[in-house]
Amino acid sequence: MKRQDFYYDLPEELIAQDPLKDRSSSRLLVLDKESGAVSHHVFREITDYLEAGDCLVINDTKVIPARLIGSKIGTNAKIEILLLKRKENNVWETLVKPGKKAKIGTRISFGDGLLVGEVIDIVEEGNRLVQFTFDGIFEEILDQLGQMPLPPYITHQLEDKDRYNTVYAAHSGSAAAPTAGLHFTPELLEEIQKKGVDIARVTLHVGLGTFRPVKVDEITDHHMHSEFYQIGEEAAEKINRAKENGHRVICVGTTSCRTIESAADENGHMEAKSGWTEIFIYPGYRFKVLDCLITNFHLPESTLIMLVSALAGREHVLAAYEEAVKERYRFFSFGDAMLIR
Structure with missing residues (x-):
């Protein structure tokens, strides 16, 4: 299967540069994975597609x-x-630009010496291990000095850092947002729970590997970077209960999908666990747990469009994307959403 099989043409002006003021007012394209039929909605209408027991x-x-x-x-x-991955002793795996200036032993000052980093090793793909020294609490210094790591297709910094996080974000560690979750508001989540839908929280710290372009022609030659995930007892129980009672498991985002598909056994049974995953889902993959997916619109030829194609079929997905372009949907991280059911 070739990378070019997942290409589609996207006018640049459809790449969303800013989040909407009201998170739940994004548009929602609903795709039937069996028939390929699509319909157009507003995101807050997602409740119409969720049932008690899901x-x-x-x-x-x-x-x-x-x-x-x-x-x-x-x-x-x-x-x-x-910053990509936290190691021990204030060491992080990082991406450094320009890399040629970051030889081992290089020391870098941030905020006039408030934070100092020293390059201590070079790892795969030229990433650097950097050890930081500072006085105080690292997270507080980072909050003061750091910027949100927005994708390269977003051309300016956010006025409000919180808009690149979901309203339920709890565990720090991602280099990118699980963007399908950005559409939810506390009110919408409350409405979903009142409807009798269980909400299971899992954690996957999103690395940049998720968004790295596929450079090989044959997609099976692409290597995914590892990402850390964690599933607690309560989440595992909720997912298992839905499956056992004939209800659906609906993932918000490709990251939630990869988490549960990595953790489940061959029969789709979940247990509380944590670990690292390099799962790469593309057409031909048989889903063990997931039934439906809420997701954003993804870059052409990306691993993410390959994942949604595994669920709904490449032809259906590309036809739905063509429809979204025609209807002037907003694309990528701050764009509109899609429900594959």
Whole structure:
């Protein structure tokens, strides 16, 4: 299966640059995965498609202001660091730009020395391990100095950092938002629960590997980067109960989907567990747990459009995307949503 099989044409002006003031007023395209039929709605109407006994799985990871702009100690050259994975002893795996200025031993100052990083190793794909020294609490310093790591197709910083997090974000650690969750408001979640729908919280810390372009022609040659996930007892019980009683498991976002599909056994049974996943879902994959998916519109030739194609079929997905372009939907992180049912 070729990367080019997942290409579609997108006018640049349909890439959403800002979130809507009212999260739940995004548009919602509903796609029937069997027939390919589509219909057009407003996101808050998602409740019409949820039934008592269903389980809605949400990813409660929190994006940290992981983008740091500093200067190289000794030359004052500008260096940008993106925090990817927390290790031990204040060490992070990072993406450094420009990489050629970040040899082992390089020291970088942020906020006039409030935070200092030293490159201690080079890992796969040229990423650097950086050890930080500081006085105080790292998270507070990061909140003061860091910027939200917005995708490259968003051309300006957010006025309100919170808008790149879901209203239920709880566990810090992501370098990117689980964007399908951005459409939910506390009121909408309350309405969903009143309807008798169980909400299961799982955590997957989203790394940049999710968004890395597929560069190989044959998609099976693409390697996914590992991401940390965690599923508690309560979430596992809710998911299992829905399946056992013949109800549906509906994931909010590809990250929730990858979490439960990574953790389930061959029969789709869930247990509380945590670990690292490199799962790559593309057409031909047999879903063990997931029945329906709420998701945003994804980049052409990305692993994410491959995942939704595994659920609804490539032809149905590309036809739905063509319809969304025609109807002037907003695309990508701050764009509109799609329900595949």
